[in-house]
Amino acid sequence: MTARDNATAANGTAAYVVALDVGGTGIKAALVGADHSLLHQARRPTGREAGPDAVVGTVLAFAEELWEAGVDRYGVPPAAVGVAVPGIVDEAEGTAVYSANLGWRDVPLRELLAKRLDAPATPIALGHDVRTGGLAEGRIGAGAGVDRFLFVALGTGIAGAIGIDGRVEPGAHGGAGEIGHVTVRPGGPECGCGRRGCLELFASAAAVGRAWAAACGRPGATAADAAAAVEAGDPRAAAVWREAVDALAEGLVTALTLLDPRVLIVGGGLAEAGGTLLGPLREAVRARVTFQQLPTIVPAALGDAAGCLGAGLLAWDLLSAEV
Structure with missing residues (x-):
C-alpha cells in the first residue's frame, strides 16, 4: 500500500490530518495518517525572540505550508488539524489563553487557523503540549492498553498528563496535571x-543543569552533562542527582496518592538519562509509599514525536466525535 493509499480514502476524502507541536524554541509538524503513521515531517524555529505576534504568524504560516504539502501530495485537503501549544489552553474555545514562554495571551488560534487556511468547515483541535504528548504515550506509546496512567515530562519545567481509558483529563479550567508546581521543599526558593x-525548581532538566553548572564550575553545563558525570562516578554529580531524584520522588508520591495510576510514564529531556534516572527513581518512590499501590514506572516510548502524534490524535478524535 502506498502513502497515497494511506492518506486518501476510497471515496476520495482525506485520510490524513495536519499536526503541529509548538514549543518554546521549535515547532514540529507532520501529516499524520489514520493509522498514526507520520506521512511527512518538518521542523522550524519558533522565533519567539521576535515577539508573540511573530510566533502566531509563524504557526499560521507553517500550518498553511503543511496543508498545501498535503494537497500537493495526496490531491485532497486534510480531514482536520490538531495543534499542541504550551501554557494554559481553553480547548473548548480553541484559545491559547496564556504562555509565559511565548508571551501569548488569549490568542484565538482556532479562529485564526480557520481563516488562514480558508477552511471554516475543517475541524481544528487545540491542546496543551504536555497533555497532548501524554495522550500519544498513553494511547499508542508506553501506556498503550493501560486504563489509568500518569505521564510526567521533565524538561525546561515539569508538567503531567492524567490518562483515563485512553483519554487525558484537561481539568475544569485547563490546568490538570501541573505537577511541577507541587511544593516539595516548603520555604524553598520562589518559583x-x-x-x-x-x-x-529541583527536578526539571533545566534545574539539574543549573545545579550541576554551579557544582562543577562550568557555566552552561546541562542535565545531560550531569548524567554523564554521575555515570563516570563524580561525587559532586551524584549529590546533585540525588537531590533531584529525591525531590521528584516526593512530588510523584503526592501524585500517586491522589491519582492511583497503574503506570507512571517518565518523559522529557531528563528521562533521556535512562536507567541513570529510572533506577534510583524507582527505589526512591518505593521507599516513600506506605498504603499506596506502587505503579509500574516506565520510560516514554515515542521520543520527540509524541507531540505531533498527540496533536494528530486530537484531530482524529474531533472527526470521530462528529460521526
Missing part, C-alpha cells in the same frame, strides 16, 4: 508561579 519550593 515563577509565585509559590515557593515547587518541584520543577
